[in-house]
Amino acid sequence: MTQTITLPDRAGLGLKPEHYRDALAAPADGLWFEVHPENYMVDGGPRLAWLDAIAARFALSLHGVGLSLGGPERPDPDHLARLKVLVDRYNPASVSEHVAWSRLGNTYFADLLPPPPTRKTLHRLAEHIAQTQDALGRRILVENPALYLSLTGDISMIELYVEAAKMAGAGLLFDLNNIYVCAHNLGTGTKDWLAAVPAAEVGEIHLAGFTVQDRDGERVLIDSHGAPVSDPVWALYRDFIREAGPKPTLIERDENIPAFAELVGEAAQANAILDDYLKEARHG
Amino acid sequence: MAKNGDDFYANFAKVLDGTDAARMQPWLEDEKHLTRFAVHQGNYRMTTSKAMQGIYKAVFRLVGDEYFMGLMTQFLHDYPPQSSSLTHYGADFPAFLRNFSPVQKDLPWLAPVAQLDWAWFCAYGAKNTPALDASDLLDVAPELLPGRTPGLHTSCTLLRFSVPAYSIWRTNREDKNVGSISMKKGREWACVWRQDMTIRHASLNQAEYAFLDAIGGGRILAEAWTDARLHEQNFNLSKQFARWLNAGIFMGDNND
Numbered sequence: 115m116t117q118t119i120t121l122p123d124r125a126g127l128g129l130k131p132e133h134y135r136d137a138l139a140a141p142a143d144g145l146w147f148e149v150h151p152e153n154y155m156v157d158g159g160p161r162l163a164w165l166d167a168i169a170a171r172f173a174l175s176l177h178g179v180g181l182s183l184g185g186p187e188r189p190d191p192d193h194l195a196r197l198k199v200l201v202d203r204y205n206p207a208s209v210s211e212h213v214a215w216s217r218l219g220n221t222y223f224a225d226l227l228p229p230p231p232t233r234k235t236l237h238r239l240a241e242h243i244a245q246t247q248d249a250l251g252r253r254i255l256v257e258n259p260a261l262y263l264s265l266t267g268d269i270s271m272i273e274l275y276v277e278a279a280k281m282a283g284a285g286l287l288f289d290l291n292n293i294y295v296c297a298h299n300l301g302t303g304t305k306d307w308l309a310a311v312p313a314a315e316v317g318e319i320h321l322a323g324f325t326v327q328d329r330d331g332e333r334v335l336i337d338s339h340g341a342p343v344s345d346p347v348w349a350l351y352r353d354f355i356r357e358a359g360p361k362p363t364l365i366e367r368d369e370n371i372p373a374f375a376e377l378v379g380e381a382a383q384a385n386a387i388l389d390d391y392l393k394e395a396r397h398g
Numbered sequence: 399m400a401k402n403g404d405d406f407y408a409n410f411a412k413v414l415d416g417t418d419a420a421r422m423q424p425w426l427e428d429e430k431h432l433t434r435f436a437v438h439q440g441n442y443r444m445t446t447s448k449a450m451q452g453i454y455k456a457v458f459r460l461v462g463d464e465y466f467m468g469l470m471t472q473f474l475h476d477y478p479p480q481s482s483s484l485t486h487y488g489a490d491f492p493a494f495l496r497n498f499s500p501v502q503k504d505l506p507w508l509a510p511v512a513q514l515d516w517a518w519f520c521a522y523g524a525k526n527t528p529a530l531d532a533s534d535l536l537d538v539a540p541e542l543l544p545g546r547t548p549g550l551h552t553s554c555t556l557l558r559f560s561v562p563a564y565s566i567w568r569t570n571r572e573d574k575n576v577g578s579i580s581m582k583k584g585r586e587w588a589c590v591w592r593q594d595m596t597i598r599h600a601s602l603n604q605a606e607y608a609f610l611d612a613i614g615g616g617r618i619l620a621e622a623w624t625d626a627r628l629h630e631q632n633f634n635l636s637k638q639f640a641r642w643l644n645a646g647i648f649m650g651d652n653n654d
Contacts, residue, residue: 152483156523160595180482186407193482218411222479224449225414225441230406230425262434264427299434329433336437 121146121173121207121318121362124388125381128339128366134164136374138171145381146173146207148364152180155196165204175208175318175364176200177287180222183242183256184229185215194249201250208318208362210255210287211246213239213275228259231267231274236281239274243282255279255287255317258307260337261296271296272310279315286311289320290350291343291366295335304350313358321351321384322366340369343380352387359395360388414442415475443467446474449484454491454515456570457508472498485523492516507581510563511570514599517555517590518571521597524553528650529593532643544620544635548613548648554591556602556611564588564601593646600645605630609638610647 124144129137137147147168154165168174178197181189201209214226229235247254258275269277279286293307323341327334343351343365355361365380409421419435426432447470451458458466473494479487495501495509529551538546550556557564562583569577587607590599602610605626612622619639626633642648 153485155483155485158526159521159523159592161523163595182482190482196483215407217482218407220480221411222482223411223414223438223442224445224479224484225438227410227438262437263431265425266427327437329436330430332430332433334434334437 119173119205119207121175123360123362125363125365125384126173126175127377127381128364128368129165129168130367130371131161131164132371133374133377134168138164138167140374140378142171144385146175146362148175148177148208148366150179151176151197151200152178154200169204169206173207174204175210175362176204176206177257177364178209178211179226180216181211181242181246182215182217182222183211183246184213184227184235184239184259185217185242186238187217187219189242189246189249190217191249194246198250201252208255209250209252210257210318211243212257212259213271213278214259226259228261228263228265228271229274230265231269231271233268235267236269236274236278239278240281243278243284247282247284253284255285257287257289257320258292258311259296260289260292262299262334262336264300270306272307276310276312276315285317286315287318287320288316288354288361289322290354291320291322291324291347292337294344294347294350295324295337298333298335308350308354308357313354316358316361319351319354319361319363320366321347321363321380323347325369338369339366342372342376343383348383348387351384352390355387355391360391363388410438414439415478443470443474446470446479446484446487450488450491453488453519454512456515456567457491457495457512459570459576460508460511460566461505469495469498469501488519489516507559507561507563507566510557510559510561511567513557513559514563514567514588514590515571517557518597518599520555521553521590521592524592527552529646530643530648530650534651535643543639544623545618547616547618549616550610550614551591551647551649554589554610554614554647556587556589556607556614558585558587558607560585562586564599568599568601589647591645591647598645603630605633606638609633610642613648 122144126146126148129147129149154162180193212226215229216223216225216227243256256279288311293304297304321343322339323343324335325338325340327336363384365377367377406425413419413422413435419432447467477490492509492512495512501508530548562579564586565579587602587604589602608629609622609626612625623635
């Protein structure tokens with residue numbers, strides 16, 4: 115498996131079509147971009163042309179949402195083939211997917227659904243990650259899920275995430291908003307996640323904002339990527355970087371898309387935390 | 399309900415399609431979480447609806463948010479996404495609208511407008527194939543031109559309607575203030591294609607439609623001209639060929 119470039123240990127941004135011009139004009143300066151490859155699975159046209167231009171200037175990460183790694187069926191070979199076309203075209207610095215399922219039979223459910231946390235799922239998930247890596251000819255990262263449901267199982271969701279990646283030889287994409295959302299929604303703590311995730315295996319961090327829904331009088335946090343990164347998630351990030359050291363860090367925003375400058379401001383906030391770590395490290 | 403292996407996925411899928419979440423109780427540690435399946439139902443519906451709003455822009459503007467979401471609920475049930483990339487979803491929407499009785503009765507122009515939205519979306523993502531250029535014809539003797547089969551560019555869709563769908567679509571796609579279109583305008587013909595990276599569209603008359611339709615069917619220019627003249631005796635082949643050549647609507651010489 116070959117991989118010639120890596121993401122810089124700096125902040126990157128999720129790339130939205132409304133920001134193509136701004137993104138292309140932004141100073142490179144360690145900035146990188148992440149896209150959902152599913153949005154670029156087209157034969158040609160302006161969208162691919164924009165991504166070609168962006169990828170020529172910045173490191174690129176392909177963050178998939180459609181492989182259904184946590185599902186009962188092996189990853190869809192047609193989808194894998196389309197992903198491989200993009201991987202070959204861009205040789206991205208990172209390729210990642212989710213510990214989630216979204217497909218059953220011929221239906222794609224367009225959501226990141228929680229798999230049952232069982233040993234059977236663990237083995238199947240590891241197999242699906244390995245099949246993906248074999249098909250793409252490279253190592254991938256897998257992301258921890260945002261959870262709204264307490265599911266029964268013979269292992270924990272944390273174990274499913276960490277162990278499946280380990281068994282498949284994959285890396286981890288650690289989403290700190292997701293652990294905050296999980297901790298609130300399931301009444302657990304974020305500490306369990308922070309203690310169990312091996313920092314050395316984390317190849318990328320995701321930061322995002324959540325929105326709140328009321329479900330029968332209960333406050334449920336939704337991983338909507340529809341708001342700025344929240345203060346508690348910034349605090350988790352500072353703590354994690356202090357322990358793990360600098361990591362490529364993505365600011366995600368998929369809803370209520372603000373001006374590009376606002377996202378650049380959030381990226382600067384993440385970079386300031388990364389810089390603080392480096393300053394502290396230099397001064398012992 | 400007994401808890402059994404992969405039934406988890408099948409039952410979850412049924413809940414996403416609108417079945418009562420109670421069937422998932424065996425897999426929940428906390429019964430109170432049954433109401434939270436609505437989060438996933440909502441995500442599924444919203445993600446697909448937003449993808450479709452991005453494709454069917456004129457339809458969305460015409461019917462509004464609430465009606466569009468209502469259409470999507472039924473469409474999602476009848477035509478759930480099959481590809482894990484939503485860039486491949488929605489091709490069946492015009493047919494769905496054509497056969498959906500409330501739309502058939504009250505909004506007969508909606509399905510044709512949806513066809514135009516889909517044609518625009520297909521042109522946007524079509525393969526980057528070169529169009530026929532005047533320079534490709536430098537070595538072609540003028541008398542041989544009528545015998546050529548230029549074909550239509552891969553991004554091109556020709557459409558014909560029994561209602562003024564193109565006029566309705568155009569104003570809803572492009573105008574800040576939507577113009578009033580009389581149904582008395584009657585039949586319309588149109589084409590949508592991509593020239594380099596720009597999506598283009600044009601209103602056609604029946605003769606132009608017949609001409610381009612014949613070319614799209616792989617017929618030689620002389621035959622296409624004959625078809626056009628059935629509708630317009632004075633159809634000018636040289637002028638029309640030059641017009642569409644400049645518009646990049648013909649397939650390039652180097653394409654298979």
